[in-house]
Amino acid sequence: xxxxxxxxxxxxxxxxxxxxxxxxxxxxxxxxxxxxxxxxxxxxxxxxxxxxxxxxxxxxxxxxxxxxxxxxxxxxxxxxxxxxxxxxxxxxxxxxxxxxxxxxxxxxxxxxxxxxxxxxxxxxxxxxxxxxxxxxxxxxxxxxxxxxxxxxxxxxxxxxxxxxxxxxxxxxxxxxxxxxxxxxxxxxxxxxxxxxxxxxxxxxxxxxxxxxxxxxxxxxxxxxxxxxxxxxxxxxxxxxxxxxxxxxxxxxxxxxxxxxxxxxxxxxxxxxxxxxxxxxxxxxxxxxxxxxxxxxxxxxxxxxxxxxxxxxxxxxxxxxxxxxxxxxxxxxxxxxxxxxxxxxxxxxxxxxxxxxxxxxxxxxxxxxxxxxxxxxxxxxxxxxxxxxxxxx
Amino acid sequence: xxxxxxxxxxxxxxxxxxxxxxxxxxxxxxxxxxxxxxxxxxxxxxxxxxxxxxxxxxxxxxxxxxxxxxxxxxxxxxxxxxxxxxxxxxxxxxxxxxxxxxxxxxxxxxxxxxxxxxxxxxxxxxxxxxxxxxxxxxxxxxxxxxxxxxxxxxxxxxxxxxxxxxxxxxxxxxxxxxxxxxxxxxxxxxxxxxxxxxxxxxxxxxxxxxxxxxxxxxxxxxxxxxxxxxxxxxxxx
Numbered sequence: 001x002x003x004x005x006x007x008x009x010x011x012x013x014x015x016x017x018x019x020x021x022x023x024x025x026x027x028x029x030x031x032x033x034x035x036x037x038x039x040x041x042x043x044x045x046x047x048x049x050x051x052x053x054x055x056x057x058x059x060x061x062x063x064x065x066x067x068x069x070x071x072x073x074x075x076x077x078x079x080x081x082x083x084x085x086x087x088x089x090x091x092x093x094x095x096x097x098x099x100x101x102x103x104x105x106x107x108x109x110x111x112x113x114x115x116x117x118x119x120x121x122x123x124x125x126x127x128x129x130x131x132x133x134x135x136x137x138x139x140x141x142x143x144x145x146x147x148x149x150x151x152x153x154x155x156x157x158x159x160x161x162x163x164x165x166x167x168x169x170x171x172x173x174x175x176x177x178x179x180x181x182x183x184x185x186x187x188x189x190x191x192x193x194x195x196x197x198x199x200x201x202x203x204x205x206x207x208x209x210x211x212x213x214x215x216x217x218x219x220x221x222x223x224x225x226x227x228x229x230x231x232x233x234x235x236x237x238x239x240x241x242x243x244x245x246x247x248x249x250x251x252x253x254x255x256x257x258x259x260x261x262x263x264x265x266x267x268x269x270x271x272x273x274x275x276x277x278x279x280x281x282x283x284x285x286x287x288x289x290x291x292x293x294x295x296x297x298x299x300x301x302x303x304x305x306x307x308x309x310x311x312x313x314x315x316x317x318x319x320x321x322x323x324x325x326x327x328x329x330x331x332x333x334x335x336x337x338x339x340x341x342x343x344x345x346x347x348x349x350x351x352x353x354x355x356x357x358x359x360x361x362x363x364x365x366x367x368x369x370x371x372x373x374x375x376x377x378x379x380x381x382x383x384x385x386x387x388x389x390x391x392x
Numbered sequence: 393x394x395x396x397x398x399x400x401x402x403x404x405x406x407x408x409x410x411x412x413x414x415x416x417x418x419x420x421x422x423x424x425x426x427x428x429x430x431x432x433x434x435x436x437x438x439x440x441x442x443x444x445x446x447x448x449x450x451x452x453x454x455x456x457x458x459x460x461x462x463x464x465x466x467x468x469x470x471x472x473x474x475x476x477x478x479x480x481x482x483x484x485x486x487x488x489x490x491x492x493x494x495x496x497x498x499x500x501x502x503x504x505x506x507x508x509x510x511x512x513x514x515x516x517x518x519x520x521x522x523x524x525x526x527x528x529x530x531x532x533x534x535x536x537x538x539x540x541x542x543x544x545x546x547x548x549x550x551x552x553x554x555x556x557x558x559x560x561x562x563x564x565x566x567x568x569x570x571x572x573x574x575x576x577x578x579x580x581x582x583x584x585x586x587x588x589x590x591x592x593x594x595x596x597x598x599x600x601x602x603x604x605x606x607x608x609x610x611x612x613x614x615x616x617x618x619x620x621x622x623x624x625x626x627x628x629x
Contacts (some may be wrong), residue, residue, distance in 0.1 A: 255496070262482050262493050268444055269480030274468035274497035274545060 016248035039063035057221030065220035070349045076233045078341025079240035083295035084318030085333035087288030093264040093328040100177040103315020104184035109293025110300040113146035126206040135207035150293025154285040188308040320372040326382025395420045401450035403440045410436040412604040423581040425591040428601035434584040442474040443467040473547030479538040483527025494544030511540035532563040551582040588625035
């Protein structure tokens, strides 16, 4: 007798997986084609000659041989960006406001997780001699703790710094968010300095996360290039995909999710449906914050070193990803994150070769922000920005 | 005791003093209409009752209980449904999801199911549009959806803000027939309308608002024959 209110919807679990695969393959294909075309064009120029002089392979062969590695690294980064971008986009969805302090929520998640792992290492529970199973258990626990604290911090942030400004002109909460961002950076720095004496922290070495799984060798000219992926990249990808699927289900197929979408579309009318709007906004911050916190720990796992300002660049890029995909749109944040992660990794890997070292990996960020500007000019609603007009 | 009563209610819309001492009462089972021109304060009255605006002075009571400072979502749970001006359909939710959101306060799925069936009895068209996004419906269909959604929580008092706005005459008839049917099924109705003629044809009693004050209050049939009302709101010279 559940004709209209179906309880579980398998489609809602499978659809985001399908989207992730389509987006990943699509973006990867487009960027690969562009890079390969560039490689063909540059093959017979000085850039091609230089690489041939160094490695005795054509530029094209070099590009092809490196492609699998670049794609895997790009997707790993892309999923992290997507997880952060979802926090921006969810909050934007319900409040039409960019929570610039989301990058510090990310940092909080990273610090909480890393500090717990360092403490466990000091206690001798992880590191040399610990069982692999317990290593994973502790990693997951650290991540959950990071998510919980980050989610709690996001709720507190909304309650203290944004809710009192809910009816103020739109610029005001934005300024408040920038203030919160600086405040949290220094709060993390101060806390770390007072308790540990330093504010640069290193993700402890334990488990098998740094071990690489070799998938084979790719011929490159006369030589062979091993294609291997570190286990931590798989962890990042699996964790991110899991979170994205759960989030999608939560938003699209549960009562709370429906309430979140209703609040996003029309706050006053949502309250007339009996929805406690403040409560739903707090839940939105909690979810976005938890995702951001998880992304923080995944980032720390992948890049090892964190400091109180660690959230700045990933935050800005995730924001770009959210705008690129269409801010307020969850699917858009996935797509934007994947594109941006791939683009950045492609730029980081090939820019130096293609420009003969004139513009190296340090210029990779130009692409992310050039994209932000181009999107804002030519497609302000983003790639998947919805344009449903309300009929009167 | 009246189902709903407003005593000397003053409300502000930003800096505008929109309601200047409104007093009215609605008895259980009635259809009461508020008529008046644009900006008279009709919508503000409804928004004050449903808690979207809190009165600066005065008292709103439901069943004798003061609800003047209650949050809107709690007022809904207390039994007041409000179909807002402009219908307030969630454009990117499907028709079904819009109705489910209407049943947000109901935890019993079977009960929600029953009420959804009731909406389809009233508006069979909605059943055909179940998976369509709210924003893609025609104006009339949106109005049906808005009323159906308002009925999902089985309100003791249903407030409707300009249900005839933008509708074809056939649609207006359908909507007002439905309002009467809903009333016969037990719901008390507070109806805000610019189309005074239609409103007074279904209502039992009415209040005439002018610049934030009630200037006339009478039975619907008396209002229909009132020269002031005829001249100002019914277009009778």
